[in-house]
Amino acid sequence: MLTLLSMFYYICLRRRSRSGTRGEALTSRRAVESGQRAVLPVSVEVEQYAKEVLDFSSHYGSENSMSYTMWNLAGVPNVYPSSGDFTQTAVFRAYGTWWEQCASAPPPFRRTPKGFYSQDYIELGFEEPVYPTAVEVLETYYPGAIVQILACSHNPFSQNPPTDVRWEVLWSGEPSKVLTPQARQFSPNIKHINFPTNLLRLEVNSSLLDYYTELDAVILRGVKERPMLALYKMPVIDINDLSDSEEELSDVGGPFRQGGDGKHQRTGNGYFDKLPYELIQLILSHLTLPDLSRLAQSCKLLHQHCCDPLQYTQLSLQPYWSRLSDASLGHLQSRCTLLQRLNLSWTGNRGALTLTGFSSFMKACGLSLVCLELSCCHFLNEACLEVISQTCPRLQELNLSSCDRLHPQAFAHISKLTCLRRLVLYRTKIEQTAILSILTFCIELRHLNLGSCVRIEDYDVVASMLAARCRSLCSLDLWRCRNLTDRGLAELVSGCRMLEELDLGWCPTLQSSTGCFQHLARNLPRLRKLFLTANRTICDSDIEELAACCPSLQHIDILGTRLVSGASLKKLLQSCPKLILLDVSFCSQIDMRVRPRAHGPLPQRGHQEELHSVTSGSSHFPQSRGSKRMEASRHCPKVNKR
8 A cells, every 4th residue: 555655646746746846745755655754853053143135126225335225134133122213224215105106117017926025125145054943034113024035045155156046935925014113023934945045035015114114134043954844744736737648738628519420529618719819818818927827738729829929018027036047038938029018127146047048038029128127137247238239129118226236338238229218227337428328329218217326427417418318308316326516406407397206315415505406496397206315405495495386296305404494394285285205304393293294195285284294213212212313413414314
């Protein structure tokens, strides 16, 4: 009997079960064949903090400092168990849903799996590879953003090139909103894996949070010897997975019909194939990519429909970043000849995609492409951008956000994409020569993101070029540009009067005394979003000019100013009834009791007395800590805030 059972399980495990990995299946087979119970080895648990931050998608801080950057997650806690807003923590760039409501936000991709919530990520390396028994994340402000924790089989500190890299999900969940912004130690029950790891990845979704989440440290607990369960639990085998025959693509199912010989014969597809071709295509358009691939194996009719290029005019491979390879692109290549929007963000790292595989796919599928998302794609090099410029003549949207390993010379190829309307270069190494070349030839630009591009020497020259060449510009992100002056801003707003979004957060060289912000308000009547974060010179006259000239304002951030009073803020609220976000954190002249707390549409005119403001820092601290932090922000040369 044992021999028969062993043979049965051997047949079952020829195909990988949906609920277990190949390694787990082989282990269970050996356990069944030997008829023995595994012994649980005794091993000492190792506790370690992150040794190094290896990669991340975004952060609030600057590339040239440690405040609010992801690099703060390395090492022991700086803040925990204290709660509140501290510069020594790791903070992602965005929170809430209002970012997605801006004109500069691209529309979502169809077929994104319902269980894929991740918006940002960070990868951490630890000293010693262990079999994880627990992962603890120390969250110090607005917790609840973590939606997935993964472990990698590759040792990031190994001198050998990565081969056969595997990622396993240790834990996953939905976005959550914790009732209190206070600190907590997040330690979910994790899945046991069959390989040691010293590389963890945290993925987050901050869409439900009222403010930026802040992380302080990550602890990895584990044992060096592989733990074995006392009795291995056999993964559930789907009986539909047992066949290896070629009959999977035969016509199956459906009612029977009477044949000429009086015997029943199958029609093949019942009445399904009598539906109009377009209706079947519409039905299948609601399936995710894996489901579409599985359905293609059911019968010839559905194989034809599932491989129709019309099903692949939009393709988001970001949810499958951990499994995507050159072979995956090769398999999809014949189906994507009509591809218009492609999302490869987060994919291809650690050798998963190569220049050969990427180039082959783009040459076959790039002709109709209008949107290409390549955020955090570290396999990209100059040759890849050259291929894009040669194979995608109709490209209108290109996102290279956080591709910080691209050589500066690579960006020169973007200037050949003369149809570009949206370009995201956040946290890249683009230099002034390349961006000026792009602006010279890409005059159709509507949305441009140059946030944290620290290698651009003179933003005044860039602003002047934008004013001269890109007069239809709708949104511009200059977050943390260090050298834009009032002269450059004046040229920009005089030439680009169609601007609806302008991010000048943490631009320290802009001074209200020059009149630049009032000039901005008078020249941009269509303005809907304005970030003047941490500009301590913003004053009442600037706010009053915005109230008089920019009635369409929906998002405004004046965090950190000490010169704005409640009177001018009241005028702004009365004149801008569409306000969704108003951040007045650390605005010391505004009474805490009347600060609006934005998110969700603000009440209409006549109800401003009910408002609460987006505040961070002092309003959420114990009294003693809050007063000290506010005093610090008053007397330090820089705002003690983001």
